[in-house]
Amino acid sequence: MxxxxxxxxxxxxxxxxxxxxxxxxxxxxxxxxxxxxxxxxxxxxxxxxxxxxxxxxxxxxxxxxxxxxxxxxxxxxxxxxxxxxxxxxxxxxxxxxxxxxxxxxxxxxxxxxxxxxxxxxxxxxxxHRLMEQLVRSREILQHDLIRQLVLGNIRDKTGIKAKIKELELPVEDGSLSLAVVAIDDFRLIKERFTETEVRGLIASLADLTEEILQDMGHAVMSFVDDGKFIILFSFGNIRSELYIYNHVGTTVNRIRASIKRYLNITACFSLGRSFYKISDMDRFYKEANEKLNEKMIAGRDRIFREPANLKSTVDFFNLDLKDEKQIMLAVKARDMTRVSQELTVIFDRIAELGVSYKSIQMICVELIGVANRIARESSLDIQEIYSNKDIPYEEMKKHETIIDVKEWICGVYERLIQLLPGADINPNYTEPTRKAVAYIWQNYARAISLNQAAEHIGVNSSYLSRIFKEDCGTGFAEYLNNIRVKQAQYLMERTDTKLKEIVSQVGFNNYTYFFKVFKMVVGITPLEYKEKCQRNA
Incomplete structure (x- = not known):
């Protein structure tokens, strides 16, 4: 009206x-x-x-x-x-x-x-429309100037003060501070929602943030990259570090709570050190931006402050050969429980040592390499072990915390183990037999029986016993023992594991019975086979 x-x-x-x-x-x-x-x-x-x-x-x-x-x-x-x-x-x-x-x-x-x-x-x-366009154009120019400054794209900085005054930015040389904000799981948000929906989310976040900044005083925000933006605080002649620390902290906490409450998203905030010249913003932005890498260990919805944590960060950390060997053995033994345990030990060590972001990436590359090597040796299509058919090294970058990375790596190895039995299953077998063989490979390390396999597959145990023997030429129990003996041979050939430990790892619960079955299948005793392996080593 x-x-x-x-x-x-x-x-x-x-x-x-x-x-x-x-x-x-x-x-x-x-x-x-x-x-x-x-x-x-x-x-x-x-x-x-x-x-x-x-x-x-x-x-x-x-x-x-x-x-x-x-x-x-x-x-x-x-x-x-x-x-x-x-x-x-x-x-x-x-x-x-x-x-x-x-x-x-x-x-x-x-x-x-x-x-x-x-x-x-x-x-x-x-x-009104003209004024809105002018205001919007000025806001775009304001945000672009801040963005170019933080990215270090402005080489000639002599005219920066005049440009800031011309664009009516509410900041000036004096006591300055900045916060880098990264929306959690932004890559996943872009995958799940349309471009229009993502733009709407960003616009809503900007509105919420700018409203809070207007309440809190001289500050300006600008988007820097995908899901990442910067807030620049200007305190003029105020020199109290405590005042600046508290003011920035209060503002950031309000923004953090608001986006969680109204937009149902979280973000990580990295608060940089105080500085005095706007032209130096790129250096302090770089420091604060690198600190966001702590999110990998600390997790989502965090605030990272300067000075840095007293806890030292390990800059170089790689996969131990022993760890790699144990993972390979567990995978080839189709033992996902052991694989998960080995991976948990590795990632717990990473978290405890505070390993750097780059080293975590290198460890993941090594773990992916191990999985790929096993897949190639087993004549599997490597792409099949990655759920969304994405390039694994690109997929790895989508995961922002060490918990996410571990879950993803575990998923890769689980799919690898699920695919491994395919190399040992005759495609001419009937479907119940193929499923029973797969069940044996995946569970041979546990106490399993024909009845359990039949129940898992959904058929009568008598029917499974008959059809299994017709397809494989041996009964279920004999086939299971053969697989267990093969895995025992594999462990004796490639590890220094004690024989008693091998017996339990491959699913035998009786040492004497293992000796009897082993000699029946291989022709010599386990001890003789172990000595033979040592001579050939």
């Missing part, structure tokens, strides 16, 4: 204008009436109307003087001159002084009144 003030000393004329149209139906509302220019000025100050319709000839302060006052004091306010037969000189002066149009009282009707009002309102709308 556009607010309209009516000024005329003639009661009849005012009443005529008031009753001529349905104001609200046409988008207008009468906010007041005045009988002369002086009274009108007081109402203008109180009501701030959008449009003033004023008579020209009035006592105390006439229409020309009122229009001059409005033009000088409220340049965005529109005025319409209302004149009689002999007011033409007044009309000319009113138009010179900024009135958008004039109405002759003796010709005034609803059509002409609405035309003038709509013309005035359209001018107001055009001005």
């Amino acid at each position: 556009f607010k309209v003030l009516l000024v005329d000393d003639d009661f009849t004329a005012r009443t005529n204008v008031k009753t001529m149209i349905d104001w609200e139906q046409n988008g207008f509302v009468l906010c007041g009436e005045a009988t002369n220019g002086q009274t009108a000025i007081q109402l203008i100050q109180d009501e701030l109307p959008d449009i003033v319709i004023t008579d020209m000839s009035m006592p105390l302060l006439d229409g020309v003087e009122l229009i001059e006052y409005i033009a000088a004091t409220y340049p965005d306010m529109k005025t319409v001159a209302l004149s009689g037969y002999d007011d033409f000189d007044y009309v000319k002066n009113s138009l010179k002084n900024g009135a958008v149009d004039y109405l002759l009282k003796h010709r005034l009707d609803s059509t002409s009144l609405l035309e003038v009002l709509k013309s005035a309102s359209e001018q107001i709308n055009r001005k």
Whole structure:
């Protein structure tokens, strides 16, 4: 609704204008009436109307003087001159002084009144749109300047102060501080939502942040990269580190709580050290940005502050050959429990030592390499062990915390183990037999039976026993023992594991029975086989 003030000393004329149209139906509302220019000025100050319709000839302060006052004091306010037969000189002066149009009282009707009002309102709308565009353009330029500064893309920094003043940025050289904000799981957000939805999320986050920054004082935000933005705080001549620390901390905590509450997302915040020149922002941004790497160990929804944690960070850490060997043995033994245990030991060590982000990436590369090597040796399609068919090294970067990385790596090895039995299963076997063989390979290290396998597959145990022997040429128990012996041979050939430990690892719960079965399958005792392996080593 556009607010309209009516000024005329003639009661009849005012009443005529008031009753001529349905104001609200046409988008207008009468906010007041005045009988002369002086009274009108007081109402203008109180009501701030959008449009003033004023008579020209009035006592105390006439229409020309009122229009001059409005033009000088409220340049965005529109005025319409209302004149009689002999007011033409007044009309000319009113138009010179900024009135958008004039109405002759003796010709005034609803059509002409609405035309003038709509013309005035359209001018107001055009001005508003233009101002919004100018403000938006200035905001874009403000954000771009901050972004270019933090990224170090401005080499000639001599004109920065002038540029900041020109763009009316609420920051200046003096006590400065910054915070780097990274939305948690932003890559996953982009995968799950449309581009429009992501833009809407970013816009909402910007609105929330800027509203809080306006409350807290001189500060400006700018988006830097995917899901990452910077907040620059300006404290002028304030030198108290405690004041700056508390002010930045309070602001960041408000933003953190608001985006969690209203947008249902979390973010990590890295608070940089204080500095004094805006031109040095790139150096302090780099420090704070690197500190966000602590998120890998610390997890999501965290605030990282300077100075750095006293806990030392291990810059170089790689996969131990013993760890690699144990993982390979566990995978080839189809023992996911052992694989998970080995990976847990590795990642617990990483967390305990505070290993650097780059070293964590290198360890993941090594673990992926081990999985790929086993897959190649088993003639498997490497791509099959990665769930979304993405390049594994790119997939790794999507995971932001060590817990996520560990879960992803475990998933890779679990799929690898699930695929390994395929190399040992004859495709000509019936479906129940193929499933039973897969079940044996995946569970041979546990105490399993024909009945358990049949229940797992969903068939009768007698039927499975018969069809299994027809396909494989041996019974279920004999086939299971053969697999266990093969795995025992594998461990004896490639490890220094004690024989008693091997017996339990491959699923035998009786040492004597293992010796009996082993000799029956291999032709020599386990001890003789172990000695043979040592001689051939």
